Structures are given as structure tokens and as C-alpha cells.
Amino acid sequence: MENRIGSIISSKRKALGLTQQNISERLNISYQAVSKWENGTSYPDLELLPRLAAILGTTVDGLLGYPVNALTVYEERYKSEDYYWGLRPNDMCYEIMKLMPPEKPCRVLEIGCGEGKDAVFLAKNGYIVTAFDAAQSGLDKARRLADKSGVGIELFKADIRDWRPDEDYDIIYSSGVFCYLEEGLRREFTESLKAHTVQGGLNALNVFVEKPFIPTPPDREKSESYKKGWLSGELFMYYHDWFFHKNDEIIFDCNSSGAPHQHCMDILIAEKKG
Ligand SMILES: C[S@@+](CC[C@H](N)C(=O)[O-])C[C@H]1O[C@@H](n2cnc3c(N)ncnc32)[C@H](O)[C@@H]1O
Missing domain, CATH: 3.40.50.150 (Vaccinia Virus protein VP39)
Structure with a gap:
């Protein structure tokens, strides 16, 4: 299965103008960990997902590639x-x-x-x-x-x-x-x-x-x-x-x-x- 979460983290992070360092500092982890998620070589730990989603302005569903509460008028x-x-x-x-x-x-x-x-x-x-x-x-x-x-x-x-x-x-x-x-x-x-x-x-x-x-x-x-x-x-x-x-x-x-x-x-x- 394709690692969607990595590309979602990367695109949302860039859309917000954040660096990998910014994310890692807020989660108290190394920036290499963020880099690995984005490269698709590892996944974030489950317990980090809600905070990561909040930093990236989305939900855990959104991070996993499921539709975020639809939105539209x-x-x-x-x-x-x-x-x-x-x-x-x-x-x-x-x-x-x-x-x-x-x-x-x-x-x-x-x-x-x-x-x-x-x-x-x-x-x-x-x-x-x-x-x-x-x-x-x-x-x-x-x-x-x-x-x-x-x-x-x-x-x-x-x-x-x-x-x-x-x-x-x-x-x-x-x-x-x-x-x-x-x-x-x-x-x-x-x-x-x-x-x-x-x-x-x-x-x-x-x-x-x-x-x-x-x-x-x-x-x-x-x-x-x-x-x-x-x-x-x-x-x-x-x-x-x-x-x-x-x-x-x-x-x-x-x-x-x-x-x-x-x-x-x-x-x-x-x-x-x-
Ligand atoms: C102007 S309407 C065009 C609908 C259709 N293409 C047409 O021409 O009849 C815009 C459409 O975009 C959808 N839409 C808005 N935000 C969206 C999003 N983030 N992801 C997917 N669809 C979205 C709306 O639900 C709506 O159906």
C-alpha cells in the first residue's frame, strides 16, 4: 500500500509554511523523524497523530487520507x-x-x-x-x-x-x-x-x-x-x-x-x- 500519510504531512506542512524542524520541536522529536515520515520510510507513532493533526490544521482522518468533514455549502x-x-x-x-x-x-x-x-x-x-x-x-x-x-x-x-x-x-x-x-x-x-x-x-x-x-x-x-x-x-x-x-x-x-x-x-x- 502506498504511504499516503507521508505525502499528506509534507503537503500540509508546506502549505502552512512550516519546516520539518518546526514540527519536530512542537512534538518534541527529532527533525529526522519528520523527514522519514515524509520520505515514506517510517510512520508517526499512533499517540502523536492527534497533536500532529492539530499542528497541520487537520484531523487524524485527514492525515490518514480520509475525507475531512465535508466542508462545503x-x-x-x-x-x-x-x-x-x-x-x-x-x-x-x-x-x-x-x-x-x-x-x-x-x-x-x-x-x-x-x-x-x-x-x-x-x-x-x-x-x-x-x-x-x-x-x-x-x-x-x-x-x-x-x-x-x-x-x-x-x-x-x-x-x-x-x-x-x-x-x-x-x-x-x-x-x-x-x-x-x-x-x-x-x-x-x-x-x-x-x-x-x-x-x-x-x-x-x-x-x-x-x-x-x-x-x-x-x-x-x-x-x-x-x-x-x-x-x-x-x-x-x-x-x-x-x-x-x-x-x-x-x-x-x-x-x-x-x-x-x-x-x-x-x-x-x-x-x-x-
Ligand atoms: C462550483 S461547484 C462545481 C460542480 C461541478 N463540477 C459542476 O460543474 O456542476 C464546486 C464543487 O466543488 C466541490 N468541492 C468543494 N470543495 C471541495 C473539496 N475540498 N474537495 C472536493 N470537492 C470539493 C463542491 O461540493 C461542489 O460540488
Whole structure:
């Protein structure tokens, strides 16, 4: 089994700007011990886990790679009968289909699938879809939508802040979710997606980005990730070594919350070339 705890400790420590020495001093152990955990050559003692979790701003579950209490306002939003995001698939789904039609078995991972409209659409079109979200109510709705549409998709609950892929995919897709990744996790997270994409595979992603001339949206959640929003072009930078089919930045009007405002979004469709 892969040693997940080491990489989780490392990414959370870096996200908080702590050194291995800082952690070791607070736990009264040697910094070499912390280094060994992060290298995957040893595990922390059980009795240290609660204090270690507290220092790293998570729970013992979070340290072990289980979803941390899901977090999101979406848990409530998705409880209504209506589909909060509607059922129209995102344009990126059509672009994926043009670039990589499922002429042979084609595995798609959707990150943050919400109520499942895109995952189910792709499955209906012949892709083998695995999808996750932090909101159980969204996953339940995605399951009902898949059943109603007569397609099978694999769904599970996970948190992008501590979940990392351990299988390879032809396509990794995510819309409207990367904004929940804190600054210190972004490079490492995208690297893990790139590493788990097959040669010639695609990553189709979008993320809200900051623009100094666009005021903060009135309904923006007060989550940690938003302490430092994504910069314009930041997503493209993490994929600098891939071939770009699309790298667009759009500004669009929005009326969620009843107050008209604008968003800026970077959209990337990139291919892993050998
Ligand atoms: C803007 S919605 C987009 C949903 C879906 N991708 C769509 O386009 O319909 C953002 C989604 O991210 C999920 N989310 C928020 N924080 C998350 C986290 N830390 N880990 C996984 N999913 C998260 C929410 O539950 C929500 O479903």
C-alpha cells in the first residue's frame, strides 16, 4: 500500500509554511523523524497523530487520507430536488469528445463532480467515468441521475486537499473546483494529476482567477483556499510542459446570490506528449 500519510504531512506542512524542524520541536522529536515520515520510510507513532493533526490544521482522518468533514455549502445546496447547476453539460465535455472520442475504452476522472451532470453525460457517451466530490448530497444525486440515465459510474467521496490519484486515466476533468485548493497544494496536486494521466491523455480544467479590476463576488465562500486566489495564468504555468489545445481566459457576468457581478476564469485543455 502506498504511504499516503507521508505525502499528506509534507503537503500540509508546506502549505502552512512550516519546516520539518518546526514540527519536530512542537512534538518534541527529532527533525529526522519528520523527514522519514515524509520520505515514506517510517510512520508517526499512533499517540502523536492527534497533536500532529492539530499542528497541520487537520484531523487524524485527514492525515490518514480520509475525507475531512465535508466542508462545503454545497452539501446543503444539493439537498433540494432541483439540479443547482442544471443538467446542461459544460462546453469542455464537448471539446473532450472532439479531441478524444471514446473509440477505445477511455477512462475519465472527474474531480468535484457536484450533482453529476458532466460525469453522467460523458458516461452516456461511452466513457468509463470515475468521479468524486466532497458533498455526499451531490454524490447521491449523481447516483440517481446515472441510474435514471441507465449508465454506471464509479462515485466516491473525497477532498481534493488530501486525495491524490493512485490509478491512471486517459482524461482528467474538473470544472469550478480548483478554487478550493490552497496555494501551497496547487503545484503538487496538478503534478499528481499529470503523473496519473496516460501518454497522449488530456487534462481539461478550469479555475476562477483573480483580476484586480474585478471586485470580489458577493457570495464568495470564506474558505481557506480563497485567502490567496489563483492568479491569472497560474494553471497554465503548472502545465507548461504539456501541449495546449486550449488556454483561454474569459470574463463573464453572473447573478448567483441575486447581485450582478463578474468572474474571470482560466480554461485549459492540455495533452501529455511523450
Ligand atoms: C462550483 S461547484 C462545481 C460542480 C461541478 N463540477 C459542476 O460543474 O456542476 C464546486 C464543487 O466543488 C466541490 N468541492 C468543494 N470543495 C471541495 C473539496 N475540498 N474537495 C472536493 N470537492 C470539493 C463542491 O461540493 C461542489 O460540488
